[in-house]
Structure formats: C-alpha cells, structure tokens
Amino acid sequence: MAPPPQRTHEATSFERFDRRADLIIIAGSGRPVDKACFFVSSSKVCRASNILRAVVHQSWGSHQRGQRPRIRLPNDEPRSLRIILSIIHHRPLTVPVQPTILELYYILLCVAKYNLSKQIRPWAPLWIQRAQCADPTENPVLLFIAWQLGDADLLGSLIQHWVSNALHTRDGLVTPDGQRFSRRPVLADMDACRHIAKVRGYLVERAVNLWQTTMNGLKQDEDAEVDEHPGLKSSNPNADQQCTAFVLGSLQQLEWKIIGETLPQDHHEYLGRQCILSVLIKQATEDGGRQFCTRSGEARQHCRCVRLVSRMKRRWAEILEEDMGGIAPEWELALAQKAQWTGSMDR
Numbered sequence: 509m510a511p512p513p514q515r516t517h518e519a520t521s522f523e524r525f526d527r528r529a530d531l532i533i534i535a536g537s538g539r540p541v542d543k544a545c546f547f548v549s550s551s552k553v554c555r556a557s558n559i560l561r562a563v564v565h566q567s568w569g570s571h572q573r574g575q576r577p578r579i580r581l582p583n584d585e586p587r588s589l590r591i592i593l594s595i596i597h598h599r600p601l602t603v604p605v606q607p608t609i610l611e612l613y614y615i616l617l618c619v620a621k622y623n624l625s626k627q628i629r630p631w632a633p634l635w636i637q638r639a640q641c642a643d644p645t646e647n648p649v650l651l652f653i654a655w656q657l658g659d660a661d662l663l664g665s666l667i668q669h670w671v672s673n674a675l676h677t678r679d680g681l682v683t684p685d686g687q688r689f690s691r692r693p694v695l696a697d698m699d700a701c702r703h704i705a706k707v708r709g710y711l712v713e714r715a716v717n718l719w720q721t722t723m724n725g726l727k728q729d730e731d732a733e734v735d736e737h738p739g740l741k742s743s744n745p746n747a748d749q750q751c752t753a754f755v756l757g758s759l760q761q762l763e764w765k766i767i768g769e770t771l772p773q774d775h776h777e778y779l780g781r782q783c784i785l786s787v788l789i790k791q792a793t794e795d796g797g798r799q800f801c802t803r804s805g806e807a808r809q810h811c812r813c814v815r816l817v818s819r820m821k822r823r824w825a826e827i828l829e830e831d832m833g834g835i836a837p838e839w840e841l842a843l844a845q846k847a848q849w850t851g852s853m854d855r
Contacts, residue, residue: 522547523546524547535581535585537582544586548593559621559622588615589618590602591603591607595624606634606638607638609649616656628850639659645684655846658850659843659847670704674708676708698839
C-alpha cells in the first residue's frame with residue numbers, strides 16, 4: 509500500500525534564512541494561516557544550542573529519502589520564532605530593538621525553551637530598558653522577562669510592586685484587573701507566586717506588630733505621666749484609646765501613609781490580628797484624621813509622640829528594605845548566571 513501523499517503547503521508564509529538552507533521548520537498549529545514555514549541552515553541552528561541540536565538530529569533520522577527534513581514546532585509562536593531564527597542566522601536588522609511586552613514575553617519563552625540566553629546578548633540591554641519603562645500594573649509577565657534577562661534590580665522592584673498590588677483569591681494571586689498569575693506557567697517555574705504570598709503575609713504581620721509596639725510605647729508614656737501627675741487621671745480615662753488616636757492622628761497630620769500604601773491591597777481580608785491594621789488605617793483616613801488630634805495643647809506630649817512616630821517610620825523603612833527590596837536567596841545564583849549569559853551586568 510502506497511504511503512499517503514505529503515502536503516506541500518502546510519503554511520501560508522514561507523521565509524528563507526540562508527542561501528545554504530537545508531532544513532524546514534514549521535511553527536504554530538491550526539490553520540495554515542496561523543503557521544509559518546522557515547527554510548534554515550541546520551548547522552547554524554545546531555550551533556545555537558544543544559537542545560536545538562538534538563531536535564535537528566532527530567529530524568534527520570526520521571525524514572524520508574527524497575524529502576527535505578522538517579521540524580514541526582506546534583507550540584511555538586511563529587513571530588517570536590522568526591525573531592529567534594533571525595538572531596541565529598545573523599540578521600540583526602530584522603530583530604526588534606523595542607518589542608512590545610507581549611512580543612518580548614514570547615521571544616523569551618523561546619529563549620528559555622531552547623536555552624538561547626547567550627544568543628540574545630547584543631539585544632538584552634535594550635530589551636531590559638524596554639521592560640523597565642513598562643507599566644507593571646497589568647503585566648505580570650514582566651516578572652518572567654526580568655528573570656530571563658537576569659535583571660535582579662527590575663525583578664526586585666516588580667516583586668515589591670506585586671506584594672502591594674496583587675490580590676489573593678481562591679484561584680491564587682491575581683492582578684487588580686483579574687489576570688491570574690497561574691495562567692503564566694513560567695511564573696510557577698520560578699516560584700514567584702509563593703515568594704510573593706510569603707512576603708505579603710510576613711509584611712502584614714510585621715506591620716501589625718509595629719503598630720502595637722508604638723501604641724504600647726505611647727501608653728507607657730501616658731501611664732508614667734499619670735503617675736507623675738495624678739490629676740491627669742480624671743481627664744484621661746481612656747489612655748489606650750488616646751494613645752492609638754494620637755499615633756494615627758500624627759501619621760495623618762504628617763501626611764505619612766506609606767504603611768497603608770505598601771501593604772497588600774486586600775490586607776483587610778487577612779484573619780486574626782491582621783484585621784486590626786485595616787481598621788486602624790481606615791480610622792486614620794476618615795475625616796482627614798482630625799478626630800484623632802488629642803491633647804494637642806501639650807507641647808511636651810506632642811514632641812514625645814512625634815519622636816516615637818518618627819522611630820516607627822524609620823523602622824518601617826527598614827522592614828520594607830529587608831522584606832520587599834530584595835529577592836529570594838535561591839534566585840541570586842540563577843539570576844547572576846543569566847545576567848552573565850545575556851550581558852545585562854555589563855550595561
């Protein structure tokens with residue numbers, strides 16, 4: 509029985525990358541209009557990475573006599589693979605210097621899949637600049653872009669952004685607009701979601717402890733003052749409430765809202781002690797915090813509270829630097845290696 513005839517036109521677009529091309533690569537899946545056919549040099553493709561070399565050798569071993577060997581890559585996006593093949597075949601004029609974030613994401617998916625980090629070295633610094641200028645609000649893929657290009661500074665700032673702005677739902681982390689992080693498998697591979705969730709929970713806990721420490725310090729000052737001046741006791745029956753009020757009022761008067769701005773947006777959904785924080789921040793922002801301006805006529809008490817609040821601000825800045833400004837220790841070695849491959853350390 510004769511073999512079935514081979515289709516000669518599997519894609520609507522065809523492009524030759526080399527005069528000595530001897531290998532056909534078909535990228536994409538579905539209808540021919542959604543696929544692309546590339547005529548490439550097998551030797552240049554093999555030199556690009558060991559993974560591509562194995563794919564090419566497999567195609568040479570399975571192709572039929574009289575036909576050109578071909579490789580089908582149904583899971584690869586044709587436009588991004590075209591850019592990768594242009595890099596491999598030394599055609600720099602066809603490689604975008606300022607790709608869109610989505611284009612860059614798909615390009616780097618191919619880079620990660622076929623271990624091509626060294627091949628993109630001339631373009632990596634420019635692509636990093638493109639990623640740094642992008643708005644991270646609705647682009648969780650920037651995490652993967654920063655990771656693949658080996659930019660530790662960008663990755664750290666993005667982690668800090670998503671610690672504050674991602675929302676925790678039953679489906680895991682999502683953007684405020686509802687994009688699920690889990691829909692990007694590469695983020696799961698780098699374990700970014702677990703790291704973000706861990707920092708978020710720890711940050712809220714530290715904030716609650718810091719509020720309580722500050723309030724307790726003010727209450728101790730109040731108690732000491734009452735002991736020294738017994739006549740104040742009748743005019744100050746709720747020292748604990750007033751201490752809380754003065755801290756919140758001082759923060760509001762000083763226009764310092766960094767704690768509220770750097771905490772996760774959905775921190776009020778946390779259970780237990782963490783609920784305290786959302787209540788306090790909400791109270792502090794009502795009516796501009798005017799109802800919290802207690803005992804404002806006593807300069808000595810006012811200065812004491814302002815000093816304590818200032819210490820609180822400095823301590824919170826330290827917490828942010830420790831817990832949000834850096835990256836996971838297990839990422840450092842991998843990022844350094846990627847940065848060395850892509851040349852991002854040289855810019």
